[in-house]
Amino acid sequence: MAETPYAPARIRALPSWLLGRAAARGHRLVAEALAEEGMRMMHHAVLSAVGELGPVSQAELGRSVGIDPKDMVAVVNDLQADGLVTRTPDPRDRRKNAIEISAAGERTLRRTEKLGDRANDELTAGLTPAEREQLMALLARVAEPGEAGAEQTGRE
Amino acid sequence: MAETPYAPARIRALPSWLLGRAAARGHRLVAEALAEEGMRMMHHAVLSAVGELGPVSQAELGRSVGIDPKDMVAVVNDLQADGLVTRTPDPRDRRKNAIEISAAGERTLRRTEKLGDRANDELTAGLTPAEREQLMALLARVAEPGEAGAEQTGRE
DNA sequence: CTGTTATCGTTGGGGCATCCAACGGTTCGC
DNA sequence: GCGAACCGTTGGATGCCCCAACGATAACAG
Numbered sequence: 001m002a003e004t005p006y007a008p009a010r011i012r013a014l015p016s017w018l019l020g021r022a023a024a025r026g027h028r029l030v031a032e033a034l035a036e037e038g039m040r041m042m043h044h045a046v047l048s049a050v051g052e053l054g055p056v057s058q059a060e061l062g063r064s065v066g067i068d069p070k071d072m073v074a075v076v077n078d079l080q081a082d083g084l085v086t087r088t089p090d091p092r093d094r095r096k097n098a099i100e101i102s103a104a105g106e107r108t109l110r111r112t113e114k115l116g117d118r119a120n121d122e123l124t125a126g127l128t129p130a131e132r133e134q135l136m137a138l139l140a141r142v143a144e145p146g147e148a149g150a151e152q153t154g155r156e
Numbered sequence: 157m158a159e160t161p162y163a164p165a166r167i168r169a170l171p172s173w174l175l176g177r178a179a180a181r182g183h184r185l186v187a188e189a190l191a192e193e194g195m196r197m198m199h200h201a202v203l204s205a206v207g208e209l210g211p212v213s214q215a216e217l218g219r220s221v222g223i224d225p226k227d228m229v230a231v232v233n234d235l236q237a238d239g240l241v242t243r244t245p246d247p248r249d250r251r252k253n254a255i256e257i258s259a260a261g262e263r264t265l266r267r268t269e270k271l272g273d274r275a276n277d278e279l280t281a282g283l284t285p286a287e288r289e290q291l292m293a294l295l296a297r298v299a300e301p302g303e304a305g306a307e308q309t310g311r312e
Numbered sequence: 313c314t315g316t317t318a319t320c321g322t323t324g325g326g327g328c329a330t331c332c333a334a335c336g337g338t339t340c341g342c
Numbered sequence: 343g344c345g346a347a348c349c350g351t352t353g354g355a356t357g358c359c360c361c362a363a364c365g366a367t368a369a370c371a372g
Contacts, residue, residue: 180358180359213349213350214349214350215348215349215350225349225350225351226350226351226352226353228350229350229351229352249348249349250349251348251349251350252348252349252350253349253350
């Protein structure tokens with residue numbers, strides 16, 4: 001074998017390290033894929049959340065995908081500028097904005113979902129479907145330690 | 157609050173998403189643990205690499221842990237300022253700096269390794285040792301897909 | 313009704329990790 | 343020798359996360 005600059009074994013043996021590397025690769029693959037549609041990860045996540053939850057307030061959206069309200073403002077601004085979502089004042093609560101996906105947003109979402117799935121397939125290309133399921137199950141338990149009932153506000 | 161802000165199923169079902177969440181938690185736990193010694197993740201990783209590889213150039217270090225040369229400069233600066241490593245010009249190649257761990261570096265490394273291990277134990281507290289090994293094996297295959305040729309080029 | 317408390321959207325700032333482009337100094341291949 | 347490649351270094355850009363504050367609005371207690 002050539003003298004590859006191997007990562008030190010000590011570090012490599014740490015779950016957090018491997019987790020970070022794998023996540024970095026996943027992030028890169030997905031980001032590259034979504035870039036084909038001019039989308040970014042958070043934007044896609046938010047758009048998907050809007051499409052799934054229906055008309056929602058920004059605060060609720062932020063809690064659902066776990067991002068800061070500050071960043072949510074920018075994301076919704078972009079999505080609205082691209083005509084992917086509509087932001088209308090909620091008549092029943094004038095503090096809120098009702099975010100809803102548009103027809104164009106639905107179309108874009110369908111494309112970006114395909115791209116995201118494809119990137120994730122590439123990410124897990126070395127795994128069998130069963131192994132992928134296994135990985136997902138293990139990751140879920142590592143990402144959310146408590147998670148017994150799961151009805152609670154899973155805030156991080 | 158009946159409405160739980162659960163993450164949309166669409167997004168949650170993606171390995172890249174779960175990977176990111178799990179990595180974020182791991183990162184946070186390890187960072188908090190290392191902060192007890194005033195250390196940060198990259199610093200610890202580099203220090204560990206130096207201790208394992210012996211006298212080594214910064215470029216080689218950067219390749220081994222997969223970080224940018226720019227950031228490596230800052231890391232080595234900090235480590236040197238804390239007296240944890242020595243940076244001496246390589247007489248055989250005056251472009252290179254020979255980075256070597258110091259006695260104080262060894263001591264600090266032993267402590268931070270304990271802290272890192274402890275944080276990783278907490279991270280994987282919900283898993284049995286066998287499951288943890290399983291997770292590591294799966295992650296390794298996801299993080300480094302090719303792995304056969306041991307191709308150079310650092311990363312992507 | 314009035315005053316207090318809480319939420320919502322928004323703006324501002326900071327910290328941390330990753331990445332790319334460039335440059336002078338040095339070594340290596342031809 | 344001379345161009346190509348590498349090394350350390352500097353500069354800048356980006357993305358993600360967290361905290362604090364503000365005006366407007368709503369919910370609630372009195």
